[in-house]
Amino acid sequence: MPQRRHWHELPEEIRQRVEHRAGAVHAAYSVPTGASCDLAAVIDTDAGRVFCKGGETDGPTAWLYRNEARVNPWLPDVAPRLRWTIEAKGWLMLGFEYVAGRHADLAPGSPDLTAVADLLGTQSRLLTPSPPVRVQRFADRWCGLIAPELVDGDTLLHTDMTPRNFLVADRLRLVDWSSPALGAAWIDTALMLVRLVRAGHPPAEAEAWAGQIPNWAHASEEALDAFAGGLLRLWERKQRSAPSPHHGPLLRAAREWRDHLATRKSR
CATH class of the missing domain: 3.30.200.20 (Phosphorylase Kinase; domain 1)
Structure with a gap:
């Protein structure tokens, strides 16, 4: 930074x-x-x-x-x-x-969770198909981490689901659109799911939360398995190249979700 x-x-x-x-x-x-x-x-x-x-x-x-x-x-x-x-x-x-507000609380039981889900659903609907603005394809950004066809799509994504980017004021706002990408509509929801795990939600409960967002239904089991593995490798890479206090908890959350998917798949 x-x-x-x-x-x-x-x-x-x-x-x-x-x-x-x-x-x-x-x-x-x-x-x-x-x-x-x-x-x-x-x-x-x-x-x-x-x-x-x-x-x-x-x-x-x-x-x-x-x-x-x-x-x-x-x-x-x-x-x-x-x-x-x-x-x-x-x-x-x-x-x-200027938007005066506090950052969203993602902890279990937080009243902000419903507003976050509503925002992600509305945003995905309004930005599919993407407006005619030049942005990087998510598949290109994650080249080498996942098969491109699994994350390709025509939705304009935010991609930085840190709770600092959600401001609770008279209504919920999403700031810092500096890393937009074009990809599958469910990607922002998947990135938020890991943030929920980071905030203390068991992976199954975080997935249940994601289930209320319409775009989540379009994510195949194959795509989610590959995405979880790619996200884990991404955070491992970040922690090796630029260790940071916030990388470790996100790495653990990504691993927890990946392991949850692997366990469910083996049953």
Whole structure:
């Protein structure tokens, strides 16, 4: 993850251009965790609050900002609206509708679980077929992890189901569309299922939760077995190449789901 910058550390011309679009900035509050970007901040402006994110255009995560800017106009209103894009002095900044809320709670018994399932079902329906926006195919992203035909499809996917990307406000919102992909409609649900296991749900209960989402019925047993194995190998690879405190629990959750599927298959 890039070294997080603060608002006052931005080039003066960038700050001036933001103020030209959003009005005078009276205060800026850095967001210390979450998005993989050089700067993530809530800014108070003459026109109201804005969530601002971005970074240097020659940095390793610049492609993520461009992904999000490209896909946002095509998204349903579960995603906050992109208000403006500014590129100058080697920086690319995105200004989004500000959403005040807390992160979704995925623990067993949480009242947020129904809202998450409803959002994933609605989002899948509205984004199938995908709008005409250029994104990577999920099969290409997972090349070598799974047979392409098992995950291919025409749904625009989010693919980053961390609970930090779900904001509970007046309604549930899904933020950070920086890693979109085109693939099978059930993939986001499968990725969320592992997050539920990570949050303490037994795999069978997490699958029962997934069963209320219509797209889950389209996932074949063969596809789910292969997906679970591919996800486990992906987290193993991440833990080897870039060990991180949050990789271990997700690796264990992926292994738990994979083992559950293997046990069920052997009965």
